[in-house]
Amino acid sequence: MDKLDTLVKLMGEMVSNQARLRHVLGEARLLDAEARALAARTVTETGSESAEIARALHRFTLDLRDLTLDQERLIGELNDRALGMRMLPLGTVLDPIARVARELGRSLGKEIRCEMSGSEIELDRQIIDHLSDALVHLVRNAIDHGIESAEERLAAGKPALGEIRLSARQEGGAVLIAISDDGRGLDRARILEKAIQKGLIETGASQETSQEITDEQVADLIFQPGFSTSAIITEVSGRGVGMDVVKRAITDDLQGSIAIKSRPGAGTTLTLKLPLSLAVMRILLLEAGGHCFGITAPHVSELIRTSRIETIQVAGRPAVVLRNELVPLIPLIDLLGLPAPAKSSVRRRHALHEEALLVVIIGVRQAKLGLVVDRLIDARDMVLKPLPEHMRGRGALGGLVGGVVVTGTNALVSLLQAPALLDAARRIRGEAIKAAVKDSTRRHDGEPGQHVLVVDDSLNTREIEKEVLEASGYRVTLAEDGLDGWQKAVGGRFDAVLTDVEMPGLDGFSLTAKLRENDKYRSTPIIIVSSRQTLEDKQRGIQVGADAYIVKGDFDQSNLVDTLRNLLG
Template sequence: MALDIKKFLGRFTGEARDHLARLEGGLTALSAGDGLDGETINGLFRAAHTIKGSARMLKLDSIAETAHQLEEVLGALRDGKLQQPPELGSLLMRGVDAISALVEQVEPSGGQLPPADQSLCAALAQAAAGTPPAAAAESPGATNQPDPDPEPELDIPPSAPAAASSAGVRAPETVRVRLEKLDELIKLMGEVVSGQTKLRQQLLHARALDAAFQSLLSESHGAQGVDTARLAEQTAALHRFTLGLRDLVMEEELLSGDLNDRALIMRMLPLAIVFDPIARVARELGRDLGKEVHCEISGGEIELDRHLIDRLSDVLVHLLRNAIDHGIESAQERQAAGKPRLGRIRLSARQEGVGVLIEIGDDGRGLDRDRILAKAVQKGLIEPARATGINDDQVAELIFQPGFSTSAIITDVSGRGVGMDVVKRTIVDDLQGVVSVSSRPGAGALMRIQLPVSLAVMRILVFQAAGKAFGLTAQHVAELIRVPKGETIEVAGRPAIVLRNEFLPLIPLAELLRLDDSAPGAGETALDRRPGGKAHLVVVIKIHESKLGLVVDRLIDERDMVIKPLPEHLRGLGLVAGIVVTGTDELVSVLQAPALLAAARRARGEALSAPEQSRARDTPAGGQQILVVDDSRNTREIEKEILEAHGYRVTLAEDGLEGWQKALSGHFDAVLTDIDMPAMDGFSLTARLRENDRYRGIPIVIVTSRQKEEDKQRGIQVGADAYIVKGDFNQSSLVETLQNLLG
């Protein structure tokens, strides 16, 4: 889907005006004969560069061309290739004025601008090449006009606003606001919404008091010693006050809700900002991996809160990389399988309920069930005996386990095993969303991400279980039902009901959260022991196609609320996403629906539980011995410092031959090696280590500046487990790779 640039024209003009003001301020001093220091010139250069880049993205060619020539002159000044005469300042100021006139036409014309002034651009180009400004203006090549004009006019249609004499004083239609100020406004609006809840609570107290007085008045008729007339007058006054307070609260709720919605809209951005670059990334990554890839995009007009957009970009890029690296086959493989050479990836978004559903699908090979299960058994995530009984949904969930990857070699593209678990944590914990994957062998895989529209204020359902209040975000609540106690059945020994021709598992929330410690009697289920009337109150949560019925005691409230983050030391608990404050200042835990569904599966024995050793990657290294082989002393010391900071013991070797000798004379839990080294290169060292029985299963990581695909393939051939490019090197990638391989 093509990007509608008209949405961004207003933002461009506001930003361009700021940069033009900065340029004008600096160049005025230059025109007056005052020299500019290097930092000032560098700031002017960045301003012109930003205008040029933004104009090119929006296809505003005349602005981009003029800004480019202006940037060239400022670049020459920055590099000391030009002097700073006042004439140069005047020429540059003419360029700024030309850009300003064009910028004022952007919005009225819808981005349809006249061509750039070629005589001005030629004069700027010659000035950048070292020709004095006066000579440039008189040069025959600088202008096509017989009479050189020191102030060339732009070819602007008479109808353009810039041609009007009042163009210089026309008020802008947009105002730029710093994001921090907008965030503060939205945060304040969230507090206003929370305040409305407290105000409504006071209204409930007033109504209760009104009802009490009405009851007292009816009981006092005929009673001795009671001034019935005065009591009736006071009761009527209280009733009028209560009605007025009710109307005021309702009016304030409408106004604050409308104001909050309008404030949130100010921070909403179209998904096209994230989606549109994806197609280019897909093509470039496909070329790097020797694959032909086409990315289809739809739904870019759907808008999300900017805070969601910011966190979503890295997630989508990672999923795209996985789809291309793991999913899409090479052109030869696709032809052999009867598929077209061109692999297709589909990125789409659509509104679903109160949130947004984003899907990334491909027509590649799909998830390899056998390889995933083999890797899970190898890492100790499941027992070998259970592998055959695991369903496809459980197999798909395995790829979200920390440190899980089926890649033949860990590279900078994918396979480090620290990606999909981070993707899931980002979506679930940070964005209050849900992620799932489905696959068909040989036909591709589909990733589904369900997100709220905004995190600032969310619809929360508050209910009670075991005497405690809890909340759930409305996007995960499918419906509320009352189920007569006699209509529950048992499915596989667990309570359930039949809801619209499908089984819905039931579980008391108190039991799921282990709030009820009383044990059932013989033949008695947790539902049978529940107090109350003749029916169960059930909150049905839905995560994509999976549903669960949570049996609760009663409903408390349902309204827009601000979710407060947990304190730092309580984050990562899994079940709790945050807290909300009720009208009575009670703190209520907001539960994570995906975590509740997973906990219910564990209670039914359907979930895969990772043994304790699978979580050892989060613990200190415990003194494991690492051999680092590199002919660069600086690289060796950097890697040594990083590894020792994480508890590893490190031995250094200056080249492949010394590394081979130290490997034979000692025992190491892992080997890190460069490729290009004297005496013996890293490929040869890796191959020789793999021939030795002691190092046949020891992790070997290649850390090199070589980034060609053939070098990575050779790393696979000689037996390396990971391939880290020094240009992409960072501390976390090295440590996480080792933790994955050693864990």
């Protein structure tokens, strides 16, 4: 295996070397074009010699091109064969986990059934080796924290036998691995209590403030270093280490992402998104403020060009509407907090006011962010070189850099981590919102905000609408789809409801109609916020009982807030 690893590493270097050869070919083509242009302008005897030299250079350039393309094809095939020799089925790591789950369950007095699917999917052994410990920890955590005792399950109307399911499927150049249980789900109250004890949430946070923390934010708390809800320390859990280590291993070492989704009483699902191999990865190279950066292709959702007039202002920040979803925009150089060269400082300062914007949409889990960049340089398979241990999390970019790649000119380019970029953007938004909320509180003379339910299947749209409303003094609860919105509406009491139309299960029109049939919501203001803008859709919205209909493309912070205030009186 050591010899095979050495071979794969060498093949990666050869693939990287092809980029340099392509660069040399590009320079040869430029010289060829210049020589032919010079020969065409020269009519003397010397010019005849120049023309002959130009023809010879042209033939050489064509031969170099053919040789480069042939070698690139052969090296690519050889690299694929070498990687194929190191690929292993996921079953090599999943099968032992099934035994661990059953044995651990018995040791805790719980009967566990562990089901698996997708074991035949193959991953690079380099990833398999790093993945085993992370999966074992996640399964142990699910059994200890998630699965209830047989008595609790029977009392809740569940079968006594708890179920853990590990499933894998391939999606493009990545593999999705889901670890699901049918247990109690995340204990929101307990997590918030522990977060307050550890200082992750302000000690004086009221119950109302705790309710405003989204389910996604609560789930993210369990990945904080040293976080544990166990009452005592055991060999299974409670040591306060593990989940943060798992997240770092997935995001930093394996260039992947981890998402968590939970429903009270119905269980929890953790989804890992991993590349097929780390030996060679597809990298998008881009330029921002005179600096070159790279982003792994699996985290790039799409590339768009938009104009200044097509952007909208949401909570004081620019955003675009993409297929019924609000996506915030931010210049990459501003997000990284790096000084820009003087010649591009003016361009950077006015980046969001120019007519044409080049935007790279990155996505992690359900969240998306639009990075405004100056230009795209290249997109190709490249060798990822990890940062030395002493350089991780240090320097101006902190934990935003997960490694480096070498370009065709032998330049080192920082590889940015998409999850860290979204976290950084979220922190920037949070600081701005806190300031806005303080101003809003002063404007409202300290009166308690009214409670609004926001229902939308887009995480981005939910968070943006929440920020807009909170900045205006409202308390907000989020629901991720129509059914979730209906359950929260029936289980609580809200002063107003904002809902999208296109949602799985129960759409916004049906949700509005059901709410109007409920005594608590017969006269409650309901606003539909949707990308649908036909007259028929607007008329249907009014027919089912909506008080207002706002098109996302025309979304404006003041428009939404003013409409809500008018309806609430």
